[in-house]
Amino acid sequence: MIDINTLKFDEKGLIPAIVVDAHSKKVLTLAYMNKESLQISMEKGLTCFYSRSRQELWLKGETSGNYQHIVSITADCDGDALTVVVEKDGPACHKGSDSCFTNTVFESETLKEFSLDALTEMLIGRKRDKKEGSYTSYLFEKGIDKILKKVGEESTEVIIAGKADDKKETVYEIADLTYHILVLMIEMGISLEDVRKELASRHIIDHKVKQEKMTK
Numbered sequence: 001m002i003d004i005n006t007l008k009f010d011e012k013g014l015i016p017a018i019v020v021d022a023h024s025k026k027v028l029t030l031a032y033m034n035k036e037s038l039q040i041s042m043e044k045g046l047t048c049f050y051s052r053s054r055q056e057l058w059l060k061g062e063t064s065g066n067y068q069h070i071v072s073i074t075a076d077c078d079g080d081a082l083t084v085v086v087e088k089d090g091p092a093c094h095k096g097s098d099s100c101f102t103n104t105v106f107e108s109e110t111l112k113e114f115s116l117d118a119l120t121e122m123l124i125g126r127k128r129d130k131k132e133g134s135y136t137s138y139l140f141e142k143g144i145d146k147i148l149k150k151v152g153e154e155s156t157e158v159i160i161a162g163k164a165d166d167k168k169e170t171v172y173e174i175a176d177l178t179y180h181i182l183v184l185m186i187e188m189g190i191s192l193e194d195v196r197k198e199l200a201s202r203h204i205i206d207h208k209v210k211q212e213k214m215t216k
Contacts, residue, residue: 004038008080014050017082019092021099022071023196024117028092029100031060033082038073045070047084066090116182116192123186139183147187150180 009015014032021028031049033041037057040048047060047068061067068086075082093100107113126136139147154177161170185191 002075002079004035004042006079007035007038007075007082008078009035010080012052014052015080015082017047017049017073017084019047019068019084019086021092022085022087023193023200024115026099026115026117027101028068028086028088028098038082041070041084042073047086061089064090064094066092068092116178119179120182120186120192123182127186136183139180140187144184144187147180147184151177151184154180 007015013034015034015038017031017033019028019031020026031047032052033048034050034057037048037050040057040059044059047070049058049060050056051058059067067089068084069088071085071087073082073084091098093102123136126134127140130137130141139150154173157173158170158177161173185195
């Protein structure tokens with residue numbers, strides 16, 4: 001780990017901090033820290049920034065409750081910018097959105113960005129606003145029994161493809177299964193964040209088990 005005294009703060013004593021969601025990897029906001037706010041962030045494990053408009057320190061979430069728990073802070077190669085990876089308690093933007101970066105300026109027609117989060121949002125839209133001819137809307141209209149039946153069918157297809165040692169077909173069937181599981185999650189009110197937290201808790205347990213085995 002590097003000494004924060006080696007970081008390059010600008011002429012106003014500030015350094016830009018790019019805040020990133022630990023789970024979705026989405027950029028949440030761009031804020032600024034001075035040496036004092038960086039030290040507070042490290043001591044508390046919560047993001048603390050310097051407000052250029054108010055010219056004062058502010059602990060994110062102190063008023064809103066939307067704290068950002070720091071996973072890691074990394075400096076770039078020149079030591080004049082930081083990436084802060086966090087687990088957040090709520091929206092990062094003061095306007096109530098998940099991220100401050102929501103206004104698209106340009107989007108390639110050929111290089112489409114894909115994420116499970118974006119797919120989930122699209123599926124939620126199909127549930128909220130039914131679209132004629134949409135298979136997703138059809139599943140939501142039919143309800144939980146139909147959705148569970150499809151999850152079962154796709155699970156079987158994954159098993160068959162895996163047993164045949166057919167990698168390409170297995171990937172195809174896993175994609176089908178993933179889609180139907182996401183539909184099930186939305187139908188039941190389960191978020192990707194719920195699953196991420198469950199997996200993270202298991203990772204911590206597994207890590208502790210490994211450590212215990214190594215010390216014996």
